[in-house]
Amino acid sequence: xxxxxxxxxxxxxxxxxxxxxxxxxxxxxxxxxxxxxxxxxxxxxxxxxxxxxxxxxxxxxxxxxxxxxxxxxxxxxxxxxxxxxxxxxxxxxxxxxxxxxxxxxxxxxxxxxxxx
Amino acid sequence: xxxxxxxxxxxxxxxxxxxxxxxxxxxxxxxxxxxxxxxxxxxxxxxxxxxxxxxxxxxxxxxxxxxxxxxxxxxxxxxxxxxxxxxxxxxxxxxxxxxxxxxxxxxxxxxx
Numbered sequence: 685x686x687x688x689x690x691x692x693x694x695x696x697x698x699x700x701x702x703x704x705x706x707x708x709x710x711x712x713x714x715x716x717x718x719x720x721x722x723x724x725x726x727x728x729x730x731x732x733x734x735x736x737x738x739x740x741x742x743x744x745x746x747x748x749x750x751x752x753x754x755x756x757x758x759x760x761x762x763x764x765x766x767x768x769x770x771x772x773x774x775x776x777x778x779x780x781x782x783x784x785x786x787x788x789x790x791x792x793x794x795x796x797x798x799x800x
Numbered sequence: 801x802x803x804x805x806x807x808x809x810x811x812x813x814x815x816x817x818x819x820x821x822x823x824x825x826x827x828x829x830x831x832x833x834x835x836x837x838x839x840x841x842x843x844x845x846x847x848x849x850x851x852x853x854x855x856x857x858x859x860x861x862x863x864x865x866x867x868x869x870x871x872x873x874x875x876x877x878x879x880x881x882x883x884x885x886x887x888x889x890x891x892x893x894x895x896x897x898x899x900x901x902x903x904x905x906x907x908x909x910x911x912x
Contacts, residue, residue, distance in 0.1 A: 717900075
């Protein structure tokens with residue numbers, strides 16, 4: 685079955701470390717997204733990518749970096765510059781062609797990152 | 801600009817009660833509208849959607865009607881179950897642009 689796989693499910697980071705969250709999809713979707721969710725809050729867009737080798741900053745990109753070397757993969761690196769990284773991170777994908785926005789996103793099951 | 805406003809939670813109901821979760825939006829053009837559900841510790845799942853005015857999305861007993869005149873997309877269910885306890889997110893996607901705008905989410909607690 686097609687879907688999005690995020691790993692790991694739980695991740696612990698020490699102060700000053702960079703960590704990378706994995707996101708892989710086999711849906712053949714062009715567009716991929718990273719969101720951050722804090723307790724009791726909505727989703728905030730970190731980065732998104734419409735095609736391979738191209739990505740754009742979302743609303744809260746500072747302290748994060750991404751790459752899109754393959755259509756299936758969109759890893760997110762949380763750098764030491766991100767001052768408050770403890771959150772639930774969600775990856776999503778969707779078809780990217782104009783007129784396909786009504787399909788909606790498919791989400792992964794999330795990665796919970798905790799700074800220790 | 802584009803934005804979504806949802807009623808604040810938590811909403812606590814007894815089993816078999818009627819549910820309404822309000823959602824209003826601001827958008828340029830003609831967006832598509834969505835409701836997503838998030839169970840504890842999981843990602844979001846698409847619950848239902850509507851792509852044009854007066855469309856009604858429905859799934860698993862939940863319904864929402866796209867009301868352009870009131871810019872609303874309220875979620876309803878006639879008889880909730882304990883298993884419906886989750887966080888519900890309203891979202892919009894502007895036409896021809898692949899970016900979503902989410903509301904802040906409404907937590908629903910259903911008691912037996």
